[in-house]
Amino acid sequence: xxxxxxxxxxxxxxxxxxxxxxxxxxxxxxxxxxxxxxxxxxxxxxxxxxxxxxxxxxxxxxxxxxxxxxxxxxxxxxxxxxxxxxxxxxxxxxxxxxxxxxxxxxxxxxxxxxxxxxxxxxxxxxxxxxxxxxxxxxxxxxxxxxxxxxxxxxxxxxxxxxxxxxxxxxxxxxxxxxxxxxx
Numbered sequence: 260x261x262x263x264x265x266x267x268x269x270x271x272x273x274x275x276x277x278x279x280x281x282x283x284x285x286x287x288x289x290x291x292x293x294x295x296x297x298x299x300x301x302x303x304x305x306x307x308x309x310x311x312x313x314x315x316x317x318x319x320x321x322x323x324x325x326x327x328x329x330x331x332x333x334x335x336x337x338x339x340x341x342x343x344x345x346x347x348x349x350x351x352x353x354x355x356x357x358x359x360x361x362x363x364x365x366x367x368x369x370x371x372x373x374x375x376x377x378x379x380x381x382x383x384x385x386x387x388x389x390x391x392x393x394x395x396x397x398x399x400x401x402x403x404x405x406x407x408x409x410x411x412x413x414x415x416x417x418x419x420x421x422x423x424x425x426x427x428x429x430x431x432x433x434x435x436x437x438x439x440x441x442x
Contacts, residue, residue, distance in 0.1 A: 285353065286373060286430060288344040293327040299347040301354060303388050304395030309346035309375070309428070312339045317376030319386050319399040332398055332420075333378075336413035346375070346386070353431045356388065361403050361423040369402055371429040386428040391420075400427055 288311055289297050296308065303309050303321075310322030310329040320331035320343070328340045348354060359368045375386040376399070385400035387410035398412040410425040 285350045286346065286348045289347050291322065291343040291345040293341075294324070296324050297345065297347050299349055299351070301346045301348055301351060303356075303386075303397045303428075304390075307388075307395045307397060309386055309397050311344040311346070311376055312337075313342065314339070316378040316380060317384075318378070319375035319384050319397065321395075321397040330396075330413070332411040332413050335419050336417035355429055355431060356426040357429050359425065359427050361408050364403050368427075371432055372400070372402075373428045373430050375399065375428075387425045388428070389422060389425045391422075400425075 289300070291310065301309050306324070308322040308324060310320035310331075312318050312320045312329050312331055314331070314333055314337060318331045318333060318337075320329035320339075322329045322343060322345055328338055329343050330336060330338045354373070361368070369385075372385045374383050376384045378384055378399070378401075382401060382405060385402065386397065387400035388395055388397045389410060389412065390396075391412060392415050396412045398410050400410050401407050407421070408423070410422045410427075412420050412422065414420055
């Protein structure tokens with residue numbers, strides 16, 4: 260029994276690192292309580308927050324605070340109520356949206372992109388947004404090197420749409436006092 264215990268501790272530590280390592284300590288998820296937007300929540304667009312819902316992984320979602328629901332794409336439009344998280348930061352001035360075009364890839368498009376979850380433990384998801392069908396939609400971004408790259412959202416009838424030209428959320432890492440070093 261004493262030889263099994265260290266392995267269990269190691270497994271727990273590795274599991275925690277996989278979940279925590281996906282996002283900077285300056286950016287974090289809080290449990291969303293209905294009708295209560297935390298003061299440090301990140302508003303992605305007027306009346307729209309960055310949410311996370313569990314559905315075959317941690318999915319990036321558009322959080323609608325006044326309806327207490329979130330919408331995301333997973334083979335089409337999915338809407339959930341309850342068991343949601345909301346993206347928060349004590350340093351919102353370090354977050355910014357950058358316009359990208361995945362059909363014309365170049366270095367730096369994914370640099371400093373904020374991870375927002377994972378899809379069925381297959382690949383990481385990032386946070387993107389676009390104004391579409393008369394409203395802002397926040398959705399999952401599959402990184403540019405993946406065959407299914409792009410921002411995934413839904414149309415008016417709930418059909419999924421893959422977009423290659425959108426805005427991606429980034430975190431300015433260079434304001435920590437020391438820049439990146441290239442060797």
